[in-house]
Amino acid sequence: MAQQVDTLIIGQGICGTFLSFHLERAGVPHLVIDELRPYSASRIAAGLINPVTGRRLVTTWMIDELLASALESYGQLAAMLGDSYLSETSITDFFPTAxxxxxxxxxxxxxxxxxxLPADETRWNACFRYEMGFGTIRPCYLVDMQGLLAAARKRMLEQGxxxxxxxxxxxLQIGTDQVRYGDLTARRVIFCDGIESFTSPWFPRLPFAPNKGEVLxxxxxxxxxxxxxESPVFKKGISLAPWRDxxxxxxxxxxxxxNTEAPTKMFREKTELLLKNWVKLPFTIVDHLASVRPATIERRPFVGFHPLxxxxxxxxxxxxxxxxxxxxxxRQLAAHITTGSPIRPDADVQRFIKLLSR
Ligand SMILES: Cc1cc2nc3c(=O)[nH]c(=O)nc-3n(C[C@H](O)[C@H](O)[C@H](O)COP(=O)(O)OP(=O)(O)OC[C@H]3O[C@@H](n4cnc5c(N)ncnc54)[C@H](O)[C@@H]3O)c2cc1C
Known part of the structure; x- marks a missing residue:
């Protein structure tokens, strides 16, 4: 049976979930297509929003604006889903070196x-080895990504x-002002498909830079x-963040x-040793996961529409x-679709107009 929607979204990671959410709020009829991949980047992420990063602890790009927007969006999504998946936390940053x-x-x-800086440097002595002391980073936020994505997915399925x-x-057949996919017709399709876009027929020239991450x-x-x-995130070279259960x-x-997207023995052994040297308490490894981050060479997102x-x-x-x-x-892309408002030039894919027009 032929079906017509305004917007087709490919992928229900964190990008597809928030795009669907903002389009729904704007009253745009849409359909999401996603094959469940348990090890997609969004599903194995720690879910940490850390305002300072790197060896020099600089505040990250646009952080104040991003934090304000994130708090609002996660709050609105929580109201829609009937549960909150964002909590405030701090990072206890044990200095690995002088x-x-x-x-x-x-x-x-x-x-x-x-x-x-902490009032009491001995605070974590019973649980961790740290010879160089520690500082704290706050406020940070922790998203229960697995909980959020599962709840959003359940609602999307229920609502059809x-x-x-x-x-x-x-x-996919592309016309001048619509796309067709089987019996489905839409005014537009938006790819929120993570690393799949690296090999897409439409965006392969974008300067993606896949980055693998493994976790225990x-x-x-x-x-x-x-x-x-408190339930902070701990850090000493690697991070130790509260997870599910x-x-x-x-x-x-x-x-x-x-060479492989799969978990490796080398990471497991190295991380197990790091933990043994850092955490004074007995622990057991329950799982070992790996995924590939859809990263970019210039460390800026790809947002918007293909010039051709x-x-x-x-x-x-x-x-x-x-x-x-x-x-x-x-939110910016949803507003661009509904009102024609601009996308930030340093995130808009129009900045690659020459590359994409070849
Ligand atoms: C180990 C690790 C730790 C991380 N920790 C953090 C963190 O603490 N904080 C943070 O902000 N970020 C973190 N990240 C980065 C974060 O996970 C990514 O930036 C984000 O998840 C990317 O989301 P996405 O929606 O673009 O892609 P994805 O999460 O990859 O989602 C893409 C979706 O598209 C679907 N899909 C793809 N192709 C198809 C197809 N052909 N048909 C149907 N469905 C398809 C997939 O099933 C998937 O659901 C981490 C990443 C990794 C790997």
Whole structure:
């Protein structure tokens, strides 16, 4: 039976979920097609929104604007889903080296936003080994990505706007002002398909830079006793973040060059050793996951419409920061679709007009 929708969204990771959400709020009829991949980037992410990163602890690109927008969008989504998947947290940043301690103190002296020193340096002595002390980063936010994506997916299925199936690119027919996919006709299709877009017939020239991340899921029963009321994220080279079912997420790697997308023995052994040298409590490894981040060479997202194939759009390239970038740019793209308002030039794919027009 022929079906007509305004917008077709490919992918229900964090990008597709927020685009669907903002389009629904704007009253735009749409359909999402997603084949459930348990190890997509969104489904294995720690879900951390950290306002300062890197060795020099600089505040990340657009962070104040992104945080304000994220808090609003996650709040609105929580109201729609009937549950909240965002919580405020802090990072306890154990300095791995004397240089990192100095970098933290330098940064604190220049610009103290988000950085603090503890009143009591012995606070975590019972649970962790840390010879160089620690600082704290706050506020940070933690998104329960698995919970959020599952709840959004359940609602989409109930409301009848999610098709659980593989989207076959070869079957998409593109016209001047509409697309056809089987019996389905839409005014536009937006690809929120993560790393699949790297090999897309429409966007292969975009400067994507796949980045692999591996993670261990660990059970550290004694850690709850150490944290009492707080439940921070811990960091010392790698991060240890609260995960589902009282477990911890330990990772991750950032690999620009890799031979396999699968979990590797090397990461497992290296991370297990790091944990043994850092955490004083007994722990067991419960799972080992890996995925590829849809990152970009210039570390800016890809948002907007193809200059030649006008009904074909993209929301992608969130790299290591999908949790904060996706809500912001999904809202911007939804507004662009409904009101024609501009997309930030440094995120708009129109900046690659020459590359995409070849
Ligand atoms: C180990 C790791 C840790 C991370 N930690 C964080 C973190 O703490 N904070 C943070 O902000 N970011 C983090 N990230 C980055 C974050 O996960 C990504 O930026 C974000 O998830 C990308 O979302 P996406 O929706 O673009 O893509 P994806 O999550 O890959 O979603 C794409 C969706 O498209 C679907 N799909 C693709 N092709 C097809 C097709 N042909 N047919 C049907 N469906 C299709 C897939 O099934 C999937 O559901 C982490 C990433 C990794 C790998």
């Amino acid at each position: 240089q990192m301690r100095l970098a933290f103190l330098d940064r604190l002296a220049q610009n103290g936003s988000y950085l603090n 706007f999610l098709l659980e199936q593989r989207f076959e690119k070869e079957q 899921i660990v059970d550290i029963p004694g850690l709850k006793g150490c944290t009492t009321t 009282g477990l911890y997420w330990a990772g991750s790697s950032y690999e620009w060059s890799f 194939y006008r009904p074909v759009g993209i929301l992608n390239g969130m790299g290591t920061k999908g949790c904060s970038l996706a809500p912001y740019f999904a």
